[in-house]
Amino acid sequence: MKDERFSFSKCSLTRSMGIIGTKWKPIIVYVLQTRKVRFGQLDAYIPLITRKVLTEQLKELEDDGLVIREAFSELPPRVEYSLTEKGLALLPILNSIIVWNEKYETEPKENYCPTSEFFKD
Amino acid sequence: MKDERFSFSKCSLTRSMGIIGTKWKPIIVYVLQTRKVRFGQLDAYIPLITRKVLTEQLKELEDDGLVIREAFSELPPRVEYSLTEKGLALLPILNSIIVWNEKYETEPKENYCPTSEFFKD
DNA sequence: ATTTATGGTTACTGCAAAGTAACCACTATC
DNA sequence: GATAGTGGTTACTTTGCAGTAACCATAAAT
Numbered sequence: 001m002k003d004e005r006f007s008f009s010k011c012s013l014t015r016s017m018g019i020i021g022t023k024w025k026p027i028i029v030y031v032l033q034t035r036k037v038r039f040g041q042l043d044a045y046i047p048l049i050t051r052k053v054l055t056e057q058l059k060e061l062e063d064d065g066l067v068i069r070e071a072f073s074e075l076p077p078r079v080e081y082s083l084t085e086k087g088l089a090l091l092p093i094l095n096s097i098i099v100w101n102e103k104y105e106t107e108p109k110e111n112y113c114p115t116s117e118f119f120k121d
Numbered sequence: 122m123k124d125e126r127f128s129f130s131k132c133s134l135t136r137s138m139g140i141i142g143t144k145w146k147p148i149i150v151y152v153l154q155t156r157k158v159r160f161g162q163l164d165a166y167i168p169l170i171t172r173k174v175l176t177e178q179l180k181e182l183e184d185d186g187l188v189i190r191e192a193f194s195e196l197p198p199r200v201e202y203s204l205t206e207k208g209l210a211l212l213p214i215l216n217s218i219i220v221w222n223e224k225y226e227t228e229p230k231e232n233y234c235p236t237s238e239f240f241k242d
Numbered sequence: 243a244t245t246t247a248t249g250g251t252t253a254c255t256g257c258a259a260a261g262t263a264a265c266c267a268c269t270a271t272c
Numbered sequence: 273g274a275t276a277g278t279g280g281t282t283a284c285t286t287t288g289c290a291g292t293a294a295c296c297a298t299a300a301a302t
Contacts, residue, residue, distance in 0.1 A: 003288060005260070006144060010168075010233035013147045013215060016222040021142025023127060023290070026134045039249055047131075053290060055250060065227060075299055076248035086225035093217050094134060100214060101137040104207035106186060112131035124258060126290070144260070160279055174260060176280060196269055197278035 001060070019064050020090065024049055024057045029066060029087055030094050031114050036070070036080040046114050066090065122181065140185050141211065145170055145178045150187060150208055151215050152235050157191070157201040166235050187211065 001007065006018025020026055027046055031037070043054055058081060061067035066087035072078040083091075102111060122128065127139025141147055148167055152158070164175055179202060182188035187208035193199040204212075223232060 001288080003259095005287090009144075010231065011148060011235075012219045012222045012226075012230075012232040013151060013234050014144055015226070015230075016218045017142055017144065017147055019222075020218075021138055023130075023135055023138065026138055027132060030134060040247085043249090050291065051250065052252090052292090056290090065225065071249095076246095077250085077298075079249065086221075089221055089225065093214065093221060096214050096217070097137045097141075098133045100207075100210055101133050101140075104186065104210065105133075105136070109133075109136075110131065111133040113134050114132070122259080124289095126257095161277085164279090171261065172280065173262090173282090177260090192279095197276095198268080198280085200279065 019066070022057070024053055025061055025066075026094055026097075027114065028054075028057055028061060029083065029090055032067070032081060032083045032087070033091065033115070034083070034088070036082040039079050039081070042081065047112075061087070140187070143178070145174055146182055146187075147215055147218075148235065149175075149178055149182060150204065150211055153188070153202060153204045153208070154212065154236075155204070155209070157203040160200050160202070163202065168233075168235065182208070 001018040001022060003018060006014055006021075009015055009018075020029075024046075027049075028042065031042065031046060039054070039058075042058075043049065043051055046054070058067060058069065062069050066084055068082050068084055070080045070082070072080070098111065098113065102108065122139040122143060124139060127135055127142075130136055130139075141150075145167075148170075149163065152163065152167060160175070160179075163179075164170065164172055167175070179188060179190065183190050187205055189203050189205055191201045191203070193201070219232065219234065223229065
């Protein structure tokens with residue numbers, strides 16, 4: 001997030017929300033898990049995300065130190081994304097957020113968060 | 122957060138970020154802890170927050186089921202805010218987010234998150 | 243030439259979060 | 273009357289997130 005109101009805050013919580021408190025980043029991190037995933041796989045697997053937003057968010061996640069982007073010199077072009085240690089450390093927090101929400105959501109809804117379970121090697 | 126792109130999402134993570142992924146709500150929840158705190162105390166203790174935003178965020182936190190607002194029939198007017206069980210359950214998550222950020226922040230900064238430690242009974 | 247595969251990029255738009263500035267209501271005190 | 277205490281409310285503005293639509297580049301296959 002480029003919003004300096006978040007990133008320039010003296011409060012660690014606020015700075016953190018500037019990184020993860022967005023619509024798509026948590027999902028991307030959650031989907032990556034421990035795998036290396038290609039752009040097109042992410043695009044196909046995360047419902048409703050546009051390639052424009054996916055590109056942006058991956059770039060920001062890379063800037064924020066959560067994601068590694070590995071480009072290969074080959075054609076068709078091939079790029080793989082994976083989590084850094086920092087990104088991996090966020091996973092249990094995301095899981096606890098899901099558990100928290102599902103426990104206390106007023107009108108319980110199904111959880112359709114994409115996971116990495118469906119990726120084929 | 123009124124943004125329906127978050128609250129109407131099928132993904133529990135996205136709905137959660139719609140509730141907590143904002144600038145001020147995490148701080149407000151963090152400050153409340155287990156205490157009953159008055160509007161003016163929150164205003165005085167959370168640096169830089171405007172009464173306008175504080176009012177809004179408290180209202181939304183109440184709507185989201187994280188905060189209880191208790192108004193007393195007296196003058197001067199007295200209103201007290203406290204966390205619900207749902208709000209209390211979020212505290213350890215906020216703590217782990219702080220720990221995560223401080224561990225992995227590129228250029229470590231001081232953490233000036235207001236806490237409830239300074240409230241006098 | 244057209245389509246497919248791969249990973250994007252660009253121009254534009256709408257909307258909500260957050261901020262600024264001013265104001266409100268009631269009561270009590272000086 | 274002015275100030276202070278309490279808890280707000282209102283009108284307006286700025287900014288960035290996210291979405292829409294179209295396009296780009298390279299290579300290979302039909």
